[in-house]
Amino acid sequence: MHIRTLDVFFLKMIIIVLFFSTVINFYVFPSFFFIEFFSLTIISYGLFVQKHTFKTEVYFPITLFLFSLSLCLYSILKVDFDVDGFAKETYRFFSVSLFFISFYFIKIPYREMFKFLLILCKAYVFYNLYELLYINIINPGNIDGLIFGRGIQNYYNSPSGSSYFRQQSEYLIPFIRPFGILFQPQKSAFIFPLAMLILHVCDHYKYIVKKKYLWYFLFFISVIITGAKTALLSSIVILIILSINFFQRFVSIRQFIYMLMFIVVFFFGLLKIVDFSNSTHSSSVAFSKELTAFFNLDIMNFLFGAGFINSTTMTSLGFPGEVFIIRVILQLGVINSIILAVFSIKVFLTNLNKITLIVLSLIFFMTIHYAIMNVSFFLFVIALALIHEKKNEQ
Numbered sequence: 001m002h003i004r005t006l007d008v009f010f011l012k013m014i015i016i017v018l019f020f021s022t023v024i025n026f027y028v029f030p031s032f033f034f035i036e037f038f039s040l041t042i043i044s045y046g047l048f049v050q051k052h053t054f055k056t057e058v059y060f061p062i063t064l065f066l067f068s069l070s071l072c073l074y075s076i077l078k079v080d081f082d083v084d085g086f087a088k089e090t091y092r093f094f095s096v097s098l099f100f101i102s103f104y105f106i107k108i109p110y111r112e113m114f115k116f117l118l119i120l121c122k123a124y125v126f127y128n129l130y131e132l133l134y135i136n137i138i139n140p141g142n143i144d145g146l147i148f149g150r151g152i153q154n155y156y157n158s159p160s161g162s163s164y165f166r167q168q169s170e171y172l173i174p175f176i177r178p179f180g181i182l183f184q185p186q187k188s189a190f191i192f193p194l195a196m197l198i199l200h201v202c203d204h205y206k207y208i209v210k211k212k213y214l215w216y217f218l219f220f221i222s223v224i225i226t227g228a229k230t231a232l233l234s235s236i237v238i239l240i241i242l243s244i245n246f247f248q249r250f251v252s253i254r255q256f257i258y259m260l261m262f263i264v265v266f267f268f269g270l271l272k273i274v275d276f277s278n279s280t281h282s283s284s285v286a287f288s289k290e291l292t293a294f295f296n297l298d299i300m301n302f303l304f305g306a307g308f309i310n311s312t313t314m315t316s317l318g319f320p321g322e323v324f325i326i327r328v329i330l331q332l333g334v335i336n337s338i339i340l341a342v343f344s345i346k347v348f349l350t351n352l353n354k355i356t357l358i359v360l361s362l363i364f365f366m367t368i369h370y371a372i373m374n375v376s377f378f379l380f381v382i383a384l385a386l387i388h389e390k391k392n393e394q
Contacts, residue, residue: 078307305333
């Protein structure tokens with residue numbers, strides 16, 4: 001497959017814009033429709049510049065995307081639609097299929113793309129450390145003095161009332177958590193588990209990785225200093241998946257998956273139910289309320305969804321809005337959610353290996369608490385990893 005310099009430059013520019021989308025959203029122009037815009041741009045570039053011919057296998061992903069859109073339309077029509085952040089986050093949840101589709105229409109220089117993504121993630125290790133040191137040691141509490149301090153201040157409606165602007169006792173050590181380029185500690189923290197996926201893809205396909213174990217270690221340490229426990233657990237699970245060859249000496253692959261599921265459930269329950277960190281913003285109570293409210297729904301809303309209700313209505317139903325995946329299932333209904341999940345697995349996954357297991361674990365952890373999945377950069381990388389695996393299996 002012939003890849004031109006222009007093709008590499010084109011996709012690298014898209015990656016840079018998506019990586020800094022939150023910064024661009026504040027300092028330049030709104031970035032909410034970046035995914036739709038760049039997906040159409042990629043398709044147009046592939047068809048009209050590369051003259052790339054797509055195969056009929058793209059029809060199934062397109063069908064999934066249209067089904068997702070129909071679920072959105074159904075959820076909108078089901079209620080007196082009043083857009084707020086919750087509805088936007090659920091809509092954005094479906095966008096991974098749009099990026100996935102667009103990659104069928106273009107010749108992708110995978111080697112160059114993953115190596116470039118890895119460079120960005122490596123550089124971000126040092127930026128994350130800079131923020132931690134600046135707001136805790138160099139100039140304690142001076143958020144505005146950060147490189148993107150003004151954007152971070154503007155991101156929160158009431159910075160003075162946000163716990164993120166105060167020291168939090170994560171792991172029994174009080175410190176202000178770094179905000180990162182996504183201006184939110186939890187979201188920015190997930191760059192590092194994603195970096196582990198990128199690093200493994202580069203290593204697995206011999207895209208030249210030097211000192212890989214050092215970088216796995218640095219990504220893991222970087223997650224710890226963000227204070228994001230969900231991202232930390234995600235990183236632990238990824239490292240366990242990467243050690244599957246060692247565990248296969250003692251257990252089968254099926255037993256390994258069962259063991260992994262047990263570890264996830266056990267430790268996630270530990271993080272949510274037992275407040276081991278004495279965190280000032282523990283979500284364990286809210287998490288319990290979400291489950292209780294969900295199982296107290298009337299049968300029609302439980303099975304077929306309550307529609308794209310806003311945060312006010314959701315609160316009136318007893319939902320604090322802490323658990324994104326429960327919120328999505330509430331809006332779509334159990335039946336629609338199951339159909340969507342089965343359809344998505346059929347389209348995205350044809351084989352279970354380390355890369356697809358890591359992607360599945362990332363999707364799980366990016367939806368089990370906050371709406372981490374709606375970050376356009378994350379959606380792009382996940383879709384790129386999935387299409388890369390799918391094409392290498394053929």
